[in-house]
Amino acid sequence: MAAGSVADRLRELAREHSVPGAQLAVHGPQGGLSAAVGVVRAGAPAPVTPETAFPYGSVTKAFTAAVVARLVADGDLAFDDPAVDYLAEFEGAEDERMASVTLRNLLSHTSGLIADHEPDDSANADPARYAASAARTGILHEPGSAFSYSNTGYVVLGRVVEAVTDMTWRQAVERLVLNPLGIRPCFVDGGGAGGRALADCHAVRHDTGRADPVGLYLPRSWAPAAGLAGSADDLVTFARSLLGAGPGPALLDPEVREALRERVPGADPFGMADGWGLGLGHYGSPAGDWLGHDGTVDGGTAHLRFHPGNGTVVALTTNATAGTRMWADVVDALREAGVPVGDSRPEVPPPTGAEAVPDVFGDYRNGDTAFTVRRAADRPAAGLEFTDGSGLRADLTVHDGLVFTARRTDADEAPYLGRFVTDPASGRVTAMQLAGRAATRVSA
Template sequence: MTESAEFPMELPAHGEVAGLLDTLAREYLAPGVQFAVYERGVISSFEYGEETYGSGRPVTADTVFPWGSVTKSATALLLAQLVSDGDLELDEPVGPLLPELAGSPDSPLYTATPRRLLSHTAGLPDMPPVEDDLALRDCVAASAGAPAVCEPGKHFSYANLGYVLAGRILESVTGVTWWESVRDFVLTPLGVEPGFLGAAAPGPVAGQHAVHLPTGSVQQVDEPGLPKALVPAGALMSSATGLLRYAAVHLAPGGSTVLEPGLLAELRTPVPGSAAFGLADGWGLGLAVHTDGAGRRWLGHDGNTGGASCALRFDPGRGIGVALMTNATSGRQMGHAFFDALAAKGFDVGRAEAPDLGRPLSGSALDAAAAEVCGEYRSGTDLLTVRRAGHGELLMDRGGLRPARLELHQGLEFRLKSESVEAGHGSDESKDLYCFVRDSRTGQVGGMYMSGGRLQVREGIGLLG
């Protein structure tokens, strides 16, 4: 799998793409959508619907949507600039750079390296303590005692905490805030007018909407507030065309003055141990790695907020990129369907495809598998329990949510089948695929991948190896 050279690939006709967007936006109840394509320096854009449900204000090419976690790719680019300047080493522990960790030399935060932080292979739990809206330095200090979920470099485990640490490294080394750095050293040089959640935006801002597909409910939600410490993980906003102008750092012929070609290639290179079940084939530094049906490598990232979605994909070898933005929680599912439809028409941008699992386990096969997987699984304060119900089914208890039936398959992949309050309607999550994980040292089930590649570790086993 390599970055592709020349290969025939043509986007379907403009009207066909617009028709797909219209059909799928209606199916997934997304009030507004932007889709943009970058091809050898030229950006084409498509728009559908309205900024806010019922407002009558149309989405235009200038409407601004949140990037969500796509922001992480910009934070990774900023740290690569520090490497370029000789201020940071990708494979050296970051603890000596951060005074607040001086008293915690055994902390997984202290011993983490930038390469592992940016590729989610540092073994950190997902979320830092954000209840008190701590600044970056204080949040890192408060997280110093957080236990690792797995041995560094052994497993992928999506961790926002890693990007809190990355943002703090940038702040400590440069003396400049993350906001100023990303504006002055990434976005402005690339011709992107900065937009930040909770601050002034460079254009009309799309509303955000919670969509419940089983009942057809579309509710506008207030812009979710982003704790200060999570800014490096998810604060950016722009239009889809603005997002592609940013991605052009990887696509423009001759490279960019923002970062030299060798380090840009480093960002795009999958890190050992970064295979991300259900998300991507691997992870570079701030970038997911996908493979299309012809074996070509695509890079990118997805982002979601409490009422919007964003997806970026690009192929540096051919100078092609695409960006899809919606103002709905159902936008992630719509995006999967849209990229699948484009692939069927010969424009495959690389995506995580679900394997053919066959029928769920039953009878004695389910009995044997259930004996392996039942137990409690934790990530930070989040505790999930897998148990056998009286009638033989596997159930998952998830805090304040209703128990979900666990549909288990031969390779220990599973889907959750919960029932909504409305009789007869399955939940929106029923197509998502998860997986139990074996410890490489013992062969026993020691964890599970849940939504977004987050690793939950079985209670009592210590670090997952």
């Protein structure tokens, strides 16, 4: 692949999806290339450069996992240690199962902790106070028995890092990961940016394709789950270090690197990935599993994939909600060019006929997050709709096998993929799994 042709194709896809700015970096056995296109803010002249920082969203979790892995390599932690061994805040938790939550559970989203805990004083970024508040929420299922994506769990991991190192999470990720790799620290709250431009975020209207700047909201305490920013080139540097193939010293011993990659039994992230390790998703391809992570924020996306067999790394950053759709096209373009990038694309069964839609109506809850499935009374042609307390509204289609798709009505995003879960004994729908998050049915 020639750098010029890659930039042209990236520019074409960004225009097609109304993405104001993007970066794409690819590194393989024959070398690497990098492209940056578009602008930092729609309607403004400042161009995206290879140094421009984009919010990573949940790709931050892979960096937090690397910090934990470094502490494991140094003998300060062990993956199977209970979190309560390091957190006084977890002692005497209201749910006794909290005492058996291990660092492995937290890293692999099998802890049962709720997805998105926000304490009443969410403006306060004190990790100890956050952990104490999380300990009062209870858990969804027996630790290690099922997958439920949890930002809460990664904030708790940040608190574990703080307790063990006597550093803040930010200091730890800088000193243990970013600085050794030569990556200039940048965070979405502006700290540590060091003069780097941070791309603005944009929401792309589904009906007009217009990209409008939007503010990025992230509770301050959530930094270990989604607070990092950087470039696509930075992501390639990070992934190469996890492969033990970076230009500088490897961050981790081979044994610890292998532990991060191993699939965790019971971690079934339906609709997100094909499996999960410790901080890394598994994404299938004809060339075998790729590892990586996806991240979304209010108006931006980041995507990272790397292949442990051949050492190929691919990273895309965008500053628009439509970046998720653009990523799918980037994957297709790279596959056509001979780079079989891994991406989870479960086959969606045929839609269930309107007359055969099972009883899935009602409210589903994961902590403070409540989802509602109902008929769209004001839009009969749309059939069912899916809403939550944040204002999200999506048209919902039920498919065979209780799989469902939900497409937002207010933004041009790829549809969410989920499934309803039944009780084996009664056959009744008792939960849903959406974007990897499990939610229990609380009313019909």
